[in-house]
Amino acid sequence: MNEPLLCVQLESAREHERKAISREIHDELGQLLTGLAFEISWLHRKLPAENRELVERIKGMKALVDAGIKGVQKISAGLRPRHLDDLGMRAALDWEASQFANRTGIRCTQAIDISDSDLPPDYAAEIFRIFQEALTNVARHSLSTDVAISLKHTRGALELEIRDNGRGISQHEIDSPCAFGLLGMRERAEMLGGKLRISGNHGTGTTVTVTIPLEEEEIRQHAYPDSR
Ligand SMILES: Nc1ncnc2c1ncn2[C@@H]1O[C@H](COP(=O)(O)OP(=O)(O)OP(=O)(O)O)[C@@H](O)[C@H]1O
Ligand SMILES: [Mg+2]
Incomplete structure (x- = not known):
């Protein structure tokens, strides 16, 4: 096989692999974190509003999960x-x-x-x-x-x-x-x-x-x- 053709094929295989990995990260972790965000929101609703310290902690957790959702849009699991x-x-x-x-x-x-x-x-x-x-x-x-x-x-x-x-x-x-x-x-x-x-x-x-x-x-x- 001539060299340029081989290079094109290798690049296309790599590209394919990159796409697959990015999809896997997105799907596995993204969906899990979305589930977690819903669970945290549920806890937040159940907490007595006067317990300010807990409410602040829960808000902090929610912000971290939201940041995780954003980060995960770019990383991988592969299962x-x-x-x-x-x-x-x-x-x-x-x-x-x-x-x-x-x-x-x-x-x-x-x-x-x-x-x-x-x-x-x-x-x-x-x-x-x-x-x-x-x-x-x-x-x-x-x-x-x-x-x-x-x-x-x-x-x-x-x-x-x-x-x-x-x-x-x-x-x-x-x-x-x-x-x-x-x-x-x-x-x-x-x-x-x-x-x-x-x-x-x-x-x-x-x-x-x-x-x-x-x-x-x-x-x-x-x-x-x-x-x-
Ligand atoms: N069922 C829906 N109802 C209303 N808007 C939607 C719906 N599905 C998708 N969208 C809109 O289309 C956009 C693109 O969806 P897409 O799934 O590509 O991105 P995302 O969910 O924001 O992020 P992620 O990359 O994690 O999936 C969303 O940000 C949202 O604004
Ligand atoms: Mg989406």
Whole structure:
């Protein structure tokens, strides 16, 4: 192989790796810290206001976690979602949604209409990550009371939809080059040959839709890309 071509390929492999690491940090730690921030807010609400010292400490903790959330947007862990490995896709989505509802108080309705055998394992991990990031965004940004989740297998494609009834993401936010969470979701969908759509309506909510082709042929091409 000629040298420049080899260099290009190495660089592209490195670039791929950097992206993957940055996504993993973002997803693992970012979501954990968001959970912690909700727990601290809960404690804060329960504390008697006259206990000023404790209230100040809790505020300090919240500020540290918020700083951690910002810092984590740039660092890495590299683990696959444990519940997914232990439980399978359906149960992992279920578990994640019920944890989310308990923690945030946002009502969650789910229509999950697939079986684990519908999905190659690599697909499940990526879809699960997209799902986690979309829910984390609902918790952090949406100001919603309800979120509807659906996952179905229709016309040779898998479709995941997360719809909230909050403030609605703006086009400006969708197009921002700093929206690394949205970017990561999009890259994951595209890695599987699929697409991510985000739409927001001011005051009525945000919908994230991921469509992944699941035809036999598509799966074969992803698993064995040189077989074209
Ligand atoms: N469900 C939602 N409702 C309203 N606004 C949203 C929603 N999801 C995302 N946004 C807006 O889009 C922006 C970009 O989202 P993105 O996930 O990329 O970044 P983030 O959540 O702020 O930070 P992070 O990089 O940790 O994910 C958010 O900052 C928020 O303003
Ligand atoms: Mg986000």
